[in-house]
Amino acid sequence: MIRILTLLTALLAVAPLAAQKPLYLVNGSPRDEIASIPPDDIECIEELPADEETIARFGPEATNGVILITLRYDSNARFGIDSLTLGSYIAAQVKWGDDEPPARVALRYKITHDGETQVTEVLEATDGRLKRRVLKAIAEAPRWQPALKAGRPVESEGVVTVRLPEGKPMPGEPYLRIR
Structure with a gap:
């Protein structure tokens, strides 16, 4: 690699x-x-x-x-909600008020051969509450259309970042990393 x-x-x-x-x-x-x-x-x-x-x-x-x-595959996995990306879908599902501090969560995930989303690693979480809400929203998200190799479903991986509230700047470095 x-x-x-x-x-x-x-x-x-x-x-x-x-x-x-x-x-x-x-x-x-x-x-x-x-x-x-x-x-x-x-x-x-x-x-x-x-x-x-x-x-x-x-x-x-x-x-x-x-x-x-x-x-590793012939066609990418596709998230099945209209033209939304996983990140925009999850951000819309998570309740995070404008009065709450800006926070970000970055996760590595895999899409299984049957379209299930599984979080494999928390890359960054600046707020534990947002992390819990994002993980819950991912667990409840609709299935994907999995990636294909030679016409058969295969696992694929990705990274999703959710930053809320949208449009509000994050505080300067260093970020608090909660895993």
């Missing part, structure tokens, strides 16, 4: 240079950028040189090389 993160970091450092931009293929499909791909979703990365064989195989777009990225 460290090797993948190192390679991904190196690739992203070069990405803004349009003249040197390689052809990115993610699960076989071309992509303009790869910065939005969570590193944990990457199964493997293969870098192909800008040689005659690569250009013959992938066409003139491969004149700066090709980066083949294989994800």
Whole structure:
């Protein structure tokens, strides 16, 4: 995993240079950028040189090389409430008054093969009350449509951050981290 993160970091450092931009293929499909791909979703990365064989195989777009990225699944998990993200859904479910102090909770979660959301790690919680309310809202949230690999449901992971009340700035660093 460290090797993948190192390679991904190196690739992203070069990405803004349009003249040197390689052809990115993610699960076989071309992509303009790869910065939005969570590193944990990457199964493997293969870098192909800008040689005659690569250009013959992938066409003139491969004149700066090709980066083949294989994800752990073919399609992402989708949260089933209209077009809401998990974070916006949870923030709407949690009761947190404007008179309460600004607080933030960040959680790592996984979506099981049957669409259940399971919190795997509390990354940050600046207020224990908000943490409890967010965990309860996640436990009561509707199921997801799980990620798919070769047409079969597979587990996937994500990170959600909830900051309430919305629009109210957080106090300066350091944050109180309650786990």
